[in-house]
Amino acid sequence: MDEKMEAIRKNKTWRLTDRPASRRVLKSKWVYEVKTEVGKNGNNTSRHKARLCFMWNRQIKGLDFNETFAPVAKFTTIRCILAMTAANGWELHQMDVKTAFLNGDVDEEVYMEQPDGYVDPTYPDKVCRLL
Amino acid sequence: MWYAKLDDFLKAQGFDNIDPDACLYLLMDDGEIIIVLVYVDDLLLVASSLAATYKIKDALHKRFEMKDLGEAKVILGLEMRRDKALGTLKLSQGKYARQVLEKVGMAECNPIGTPLEVGLQLVKADDSDDALPYREAVGSLMYLMVGTRPDLAFAIGKLSRFVSCYGKEHWATIKRVLRYVQGSMDKGLVFDKNSSCVLRGFSDADWAGDHETRRSTTGFTFIFGGAAVSWCSKLQKTVALSTMEAENMALCEVSKEVFYHPPGVREGSRAPGVGSRCHAVARAQQP
Numbered sequence: 409m410d411e412k413m414e415a416i417r418k419n420k421t422w423r424l425t426d427r428p429a430s431r432r433v434l435k436s437k438w439v440y441e442v443k444t445e446v447g448k449n450g451n452n453t454s455r456h457k458a459r460l461c462f463m464w465n466r467q468i469k470g471l472d473f474n475e476t477f478a479p480v481a482k483f484t485t486i487r488c489i490l491a492m493t494a495a496n497g498w499e500l501h502q503m504d505v506k507t508a509f510l511n512g513d514v515d516e517e518v519y520m521e522q523p524d525g526y527v528d529p530t531y532p533d534k535v536c537r538l539l
Numbered sequence: 540m541w542y543a544k545l546d547d548f549l550k551a552q553g554f555d556n557i558d559p560d561a562c563l564y565l566l567m568d569d570g571e572i573i574i575v576l577v578y579v580d581d582l583l584l585v586a587s588s589l590a591a592t593y594k595i596k597d598a599l600h601k602r603f604e605m606k607d608l609g610e611a612k613v614i615l616g617l618e619m620r621r622d623k624a625l626g627t628l629k630l631s632q633g634k635y636a637r638q639v640l641e642k643v644g645m646a647e648c649n650p651i652g653t654p655l656e657v658g659l660q661l662v663k664a665d666d667s668d669d670a671l672p673y674r675e676a677v678g679s680l681m682y683l684m685v686g687t688r689p690d691l692a693f694a695i696g697k698l699s700r701f702v703s704c705y706g707k708e709h710w711a712t713i714k715r716v717l718r719y720v721q722g723s724m725d726k727g728l729v730f731d732k733n734s735s736c737v738l739r740g741f742s743d744a745d746w747a748g749d750h751e752t753r754r755s756t757t758g759f760t761f762i763f764g765g766a767a768v769s770w771c772s773k774l775q776k777t778v779a780l781s782t783m784e785a786e787n788m789a790l791c792e793v794s795k796e797v798f799y800h801p802p803g804v805r806e807g808s809r810a811p812g813v814g815s816r817c818h819a820v821a822r823a824q825q826p
Contacts, residue, residue, distance in 0.1 A: 505580040
């Protein structure tokens with residue numbers, strides 16, 4: 409969890425502001441997951457993952473958000489690219505983004521209550537404005 | 540949004556967005572080719588040399604917090620296995636298929652050689668038997684079919700018409716499909732460098748194959764680089780009065796599908812109607 413909060417801070421996900429009068433303030437939740445992985449030495453290790461979820465489902469379209477879009481490639485496209493890769497003997501590598509959502513900007517004004525366990529002791533009444 | 544940032548970044552690097560569905564980026568520089576394929580937060584990097592691969596990786600690392608996964612092994616559950624000496628790339632979903640069989644408790648079932656009985660006719664059941672995990676099974680097999688298994692297209696197309704009206708008979712049919720999967724788990728698509736890189740489309744239609752509605756079924760596939768890159772099996776929307784009409788409807792579907800292939804692949808594509816009695820030859824041309 410501390411690791412996640414650090415990433416959130418580093419990415420400037422939000423800024424603390426005064427509670428807005430005319431906007432809704434949404435809540436967030438920590439979601440936990442235990443991941444079992446087979447380590448390099450063949451032992452099972454379990455890793456505890458924590459995820460801070462902003463409750464988007466309480467948003468209202470047009471009021472809190474306008475557009476949603478995620479780039480999704482079609483299977484046909486993937487297969488065509490792989491066929492070309494094989495045909496030309498090209499290199500094929502893969503990368504993933506550690507925190508895709510934290511890299512995005514929110515265009516609309518969205519406010520969130522401070523997450524449980526990480527409330528700023530000096531400003532407990534402030535709320536987070538997502539950036 | 541993440542995508543907007545990535546799009547800006549790639550364009551600033553000189554990439555062109557060449558795909559109608561916005562996920563494919565191409566850069567041609569000094570005879571080097573770099574292709575970036577985006578799937579939400581997963582990036583597939585294709586490059587004509589290792590140096591070019593590292594160039595784009597470095598640039599991405601500088602801009603975003605990324606994890607380098609090295610040579611691509613799995614994307615969306617599709618396993619990629621390369622044999623550089625032979626020049627082949629195999630795409631399969633063995634691990635996923637095994638999980639599906641385990642989930643429905645058929646991990647130890649006996650394999651069978653074909654997915655369906657020849658000429659099988661199914662009718663809607665009056666009441667769905669909710670105790671049977673029929674929908675889950677259809678859905679799970681669907682992902683297998685969509686990913687790497689054109690051979691399941693007809694069976695899944697047929698069985699998915701009954702997700703709201705299935706009975707024991709349908710369940711028995713899907714169990715047979717699962718037994719077929721058991722015997723062909725690691726089969727997949729093998730692309731190889733010695734095969735033709737001309738996109739070829741093939742279509743066929745049965746005639747009034749569905750006895751209840753008298754509608755025909757279209758089937759088509761596109762072959763590129765030695766294996767299928769897209770395929771489909773679906774019931775036609777209207778009743779065809781002749782085999783010729785059914786074949787033509789199928790041909791129309793293939794012609795539309797051509798445009799869902801990335802540019803560079805679809806140029807010079809050929810779509811001969813190979814239906815048994817159909818002699819029409821359609822040439823899909825780039826507009």
